Each structure stands twice: as C-alpha cells, then as structure tokens.
Amino acid sequence: MATIRFIVKRKAELMPIYLRLRHGKNVDLSKDTSFKVLPEDWNLKKQQPKGTTEQGKIIALNLSKLKTSLLSNFNEAIENGISITPEWLADQINIIQNRGTSEQQEKGNLLTYTDYYINYLPTHVQRSGKRGVSKNTIKKFVTLKARLVDLQEAKNRKYNVSDINPDFINLFDAFLRKNNYSDNYIGTLSINLKTMCKNARKDGLNVSPNLDNITGVKEDTEKIILTFKEIEQIKKTSYKREALSNARDWLIIGCFTGQRVSDLLKLTKDNIVFKSGLQLIELTQIKTGKKISLPLHPEVKEILDKREGYFPYKISDVKFNLYIKEVCKLAGIDQLINGSKINPKTKRKEKGVYPKYELITSHTCRRSFASNYYGDIPTPLLMSATGHATEKKFLIYIGKSATDQAQQLAEYWTKETLEAKQETQLKIIKKAN
Template sequence: MASIKFRARGNSDQKEIYIRFSAGRSINIEGKTNYTIDKTLWKFTKATKGANKGKRTEFGEPKQTDTEGKTLKERLDTLSTVINKRYNEATEKGEQINSNWLNKQIDDIQNRTSSEQQDKGDIINFLSAYIEYLPDHIQKSGKRGLSKNTIQKFTNLKNRFADFQQSKRTKYQVTDITPDLSAQFDKYLRKNGYSDNYIGTLIKDLKTAAKHAKREGFNISDNIANIIAPKAETYKVILTLDELEQINNTTFEREALNNAKDWLLIGCYIGQRVSDLLPLTANNIVSKGGLLMLELTQQKTGNKVILPLQNEVQEILNKREGQFPRKISDQKFNTYIKQLCKIAKINTPTKGTIKQEVEIDGKKNDNKIFRNVSGVYPKHELITSHICRRSFASNYYGDIPTPLLMSATGHTTENKFLIYIGKTAVDQAHQLAEYWAKLAAEKKKESNLKVIRKAE
C-alpha cells in the first residue's frame, strides 16, 4: 500500500514543502511540491519510533489557523489523492516508479489549466481574493488582520493594474508576473504622471502579491526576486518646537480651528498616529506612581503605550476641564491644520509633494487628473496628520534615549526609526561628536577646580 507524507525543509524561515512517496520496501522517493510555507505555520510531527522517538521531525501539515493554511492543506490533499490514483494506474501498466515519475506527476498535476484555474489566476481576480483575505491574515505576532492602510494599498494596486491592462488590451495571469511585466507597468505609470514613490509602492506590492500566489501553488517565476521598485527622494516635513510655540500663541476666530490646534499640539507632543490620537478621551488618562499617564493601545500594531503627560498637554487639558478637544474626523483634521498653519504663518519654504492637476502627454484631459508633484512650497501647504508622529520623533531625537522614543512611536527597530525621521550615518556621527565634546568640556571643568580649603 502506498504512503504519502509531506515535510517542510530548508534552513530559512520560509520552508519548501516536499512530498515523500513510499510503497513497500522498494519505493521510497521524494519530490518538490513547489509550495512553500513559513515555519511558524507548519505543524511538525514527532517521531513515534526509532532512535529519534519523541523528537520533532520535518514531517507534518499546514496549521489550520487561517484561510491560507486551510487552502494549502486542501491543495496538498488533492496532490496526494491524485498521485495515489496515478500510482495504481501506473502499476497496472507495469510502469517504472521512481523520482522522475513522481516529479512528472507533480508537474503535470500543477500545470493543468481549467477555466476555473484561469479565472483564479487572472491578476485582477487574484488581487480581489487577496484583498478579501487580508483582514483574516494572521501575522507572525499572532495579531489577526492587516491595517486599513495596507489593505487600501493593494486596492490601489488592483485599480492601477486594471488601468494598465486596459491600455494594453490584454489580460494577465499571476504567472505572467516577471521583471519584464513589472518594467512595462512602471513605464505605463510614469507615462501617466505618477511619482516614483507611488510607483515604488505599487511595484513592491505587486511583488508581495506574486509571493503569496507562489505559496498558493501558482507556478510563479523565480525571477520575481529580480523585480526592483524605483526609489525617490522622500521628504521629512515636521513642525519644530519653535513652530509649535508659534501655533500655540496664535488665536483663531473659528472655534473649529482652535479645536484642531489643540489636537495638533497634543499629537506633536505624544507622537501618535492620527488613528490613535483622535479617539483619545479622559478615560485614557491614568495615575501611576503619583504621575498622570496617557494609556492607549495602538490600532495598527496592537502595542500598548503608556506615556507621561507633558506639561504642554496638561495645560491643554486643564483649560478644557480635563477633557480632550472635541471629536473631529480625520478628513476635517487634515483640512483644518493646513488652514491654521497658514494663519499662524508657518511659511518656511520646504521641499515636499502636493497633489496638483497635471497634463498627460502634454494634453489636459476632459476629466481632471491629479498627481503628487514634488517642489518647494510654503510649509503650511505640506501639513498633514502624519506630521504629528514624525515631529515628535524628530524634535526629541538626541534629547530622549532612542529606545524610549521608539516605545512611544511604535517603531520596532532603530534602523526603521532613523529612516522614518530622516537621520543618516553622518547625522549620527555629528551627534556623537557633540556628545564627546560635551564630555570633554565637563572633564576639563572638573580638572580646573582648585581646592581652596580642606574640610576639618
């Protein structure tokens, strides 16, 4: 009787799944299934006999904790069933059963293209299914689902790729994703006025989708590793502490702007994303060790954050009788902070991008087309809600230990944190030089002290 097992092999966290086929004493062969899986999602079994009894083996099956694992388990079960059936047919015909036979069956089974498989493999259909799957995806941390912004990025990819397909009058399959197709997509996006930053995000997400398709069993080209996303200059716009004071000292005629001003100031002093800032209420304030603390759970990461209330934040709450500013939507917050920064004369010429109407191929379209255009603008035109978190991180970098800043902003690595605030190796070298100069000055000051009189 034939026996089929699957095992996850490899030295990296992403394991390749092999099929082990045995029948009697004479047949014990193995072949690649072309599926891969993260080691944390593989349910390893233990040896039941022999010298390794009780020890973990590479054999097992996908964990049934999410849609991806369940789908992969179904694919492996189907592969097992069909190979068993073909083995019975082959033995009746007297065919030789060896590794070549097994690999031929795997390739043949996986390369069959029914109309249903074609539909699933259509890039737009695949992206639609992928977007539906993302809210149920379980991350390595154990947290279920990805953020709304991440899901929106893949929705943007689907829409832009649909436009690209329409321009080519061609429908592409996920198996068509190669560096060449990526280059064609890039060329189309540039021709239509999209920025390198936006194009880079779309290309990286296309590559991510291709990797997911490979895990789903599609025969994706190994060349997807050579897909390179364009990079462009990124602009780190912040409000300095002086500018925050300038805003604080400005009184606005409209109460809506005064309300938004307080939210902006609080955001820049606590360093939270707008999704964590605007829902705050007095219930988030707790007393710990005689100090007032702000306690919240970040929506994107699920991390619990506890911050001491700065004097500036306490002053805002005190004038509002311990309450946070009136609730407003993200959209209104973005609109109001641009207006109030203009009134407060936050006008420093600053590099950044602004969405503007553009011409494509030197022509204005009947439907207005807007793209992010890089340039130098008065800073108030570049203000968005993202400025709160970055201003906090940049303003206090060097004064507050970086790990403490990261615990507030939610960054997981110092490298990502430094990239976020735009610090380079040269910046860090300058900071180190300043620190050494400070130490040297303190040492010199100590050595210049003279003993006037010894204590009796």
C-alpha cells in the first residue's frame, strides 16, 4: 500500500515542504510541493503543519487535498500499468495544484512561449482562411521579446505567461517609459502581449483571470494626410530626377487607392482587369488576405495612360519613404505642424513641430484616401477599399470621434431639410402657374 508523508529537509526562515511517496521496495520518491512553512508552524513529530495560524491552516488543508488526490491517481496508475517515475510524480503534483504538467510549465515560461508563438505565426490561420501572417507582424513579436528580455534582466527575475495581468502591464509600462519609449510603442507592445497570452489560453496554458482586462495606452497623434489641394500641388510640380517623378506617381496612386505600401508597390499591369464594363484594380491584401476590387480612379488612369498602361517602376519601401519626403518638399508642402518623427541619433520617435513634408510616410497614402473621402462616400464602401474589418477601427484610423459623427449626421439632416423645403417651394410655384 502506498504511503505519503510531508517532510522538511532543511532549516530556513521559510522551510520548503516536500512530499514523499513510498510503495513497496521499488517506489520511494520525493518532490517539492511548492508550499513553505515557518519553523514554528511545523509539527516535527507528525510531519505536518500545526495549523495554529491562518496561513498554516490553509497549507494543511491544501496538503490534505494533495495527499488524497495523489493516492487516488497513484492507484489508478498502478491498475493501468503506468510506471511511477519522478516525472510522473512531478506532473501529478502540478496537475492537482492546477499548475499543469512539467512540459506545460516549461512552455508557460514567458520567453519560451514567446519563441513558440513567433515560430507558430507563419502557420497561423487567419479569419479569412489565409495561412500565415506578414513579416511585419512577426517582427512586432520579435521586438516584444527583446523588450521582455530587457525587463527580466532589469528586474533580475523570470516571468510566466500566467503573470501577465494589468499589474504586470503597469510594471512593463513604467519600465519602458523610463527608457524613453513612446506611448504608442508601449501600447502596441501591451496589446500584442495580450494577444499572445490569449493564444496561450487556447493552448491550454494557465493565464491570469484578469488577462482580458489589459488595455494598451495610446497617445493622440496627429493624423498626417495630404488634402486634394496638396495632391494637386504635387501633381503639378516638375521633378528633374526620374526617381522622384516615379515616387510622385506611386504617391498619387496610393492616395487614390487607399492600399498599404506592402500592396501598393506590388501593383502591376496584371492587377488591371475589365468586368461588367468597368476597369478595375484587383488584388489580395498581404496583411489580411482580403480580395479587393477597386474601380480605376481617373487620377490613377491618367498615370497609367502616361506610362503606356504600366504602373511606375518598382522601388523598395525604404526608398519610397525617403523619396516622397523630397517630393513633398519640392511641392511646397512645408507648413509647420505637430507630429512625431524618428531621431536618427536615438532611433526613437520624438514629438515636435516640423515642416509637414518631414512627417510624410508611406502610411500617408492610405490615411489620405480614407480621410479625404470620408463623408462623401458611404463608410462601408470606403472600408471595402481599405480592407478595415470594423467601422470602429476605420474611424479610429482616420481620427474621427463620436462628436465628428454627430456633426456629420447633423449636416446630413440640415441638407435633407433644405432639399425638402426646396422641393415644397417648387411644387407651390408649379401650382400657381
């Protein structure tokens, strides 16, 4: 018959309690239970906590439950011919105490799981059915791991997936802020960490019950767009360098298609199709896997006609971002505005007041399209072009608040009332005749 006793192996301010399992001559195993007790609360003769303090009573109760469950599991294992090994004992103690198996515990280490998640992302199946994610998405989690490593080294401790809760986020936030990272950067890391831990929950790992309460702070940043007037300025500017003329054409195409730079700069003549008498641009977005069909805008058609039906020649994202700043500078897009840009010395974004052309990036194209046409084109149609999944995300993207929406609705009602009055007046005049 199996016997279980609890013992302490050394004197300490807090003594670790070990479980000893014996059965016949072949089984004599011991394992740390993870419980600790004060020396004065340990009954040496009975080899168990005295239970004279509240904490001692709790430990005694947990050890009693552990003993009962372990004996039951042991008998079941013997009946099924399962070998009783140190690994079996460790896993049983972890499972009974809801800590998972040894393998799960190792996977539950925060950095270990982050590595696992990064390696998993290329096979992740999105809601659209597309397998894998973009390189940029993977890069975000590689960056997250780097910052978690920094935190662990600074705090001289290891964290588990189950440690990720709002308190941890506050700690992470304070650490990153101390190192001069921006609110947007910190907010993105926090949300990505939450996303990763929600996946860990699906994998059966223990996570904090407060995981879903995590939020990521975001600062209000200037939404940099090019207005129709500014786009016209750029269009009419002559550029001596072909590289700038080419980048200018890509910039204009971006402002009238609303696509991410990863999709924009990959457009070719093959993306132009004719359907139902319409000339369309068709593509599958790299990030979302969504299939997009856009009617060819006259401004885009003008560029293609100028280039004998071809899109501008290929350039890298890096060069595009570099060239369009020069394009806008030469076009006189130089008014001073609030914004943030990378300091080349610190490699961090810094807020300030800069000439607008310095703040123009590839992202300006997509945001300009969405912002310029918002209110003129029904939002669902704009979302079908940009590929935004929800109206909430779309409105946040272009910086529209509930007040902006209310104002737009008020303008619509005013317009509707005026049209109704005008129609009434026309009917009265017609009757008078």
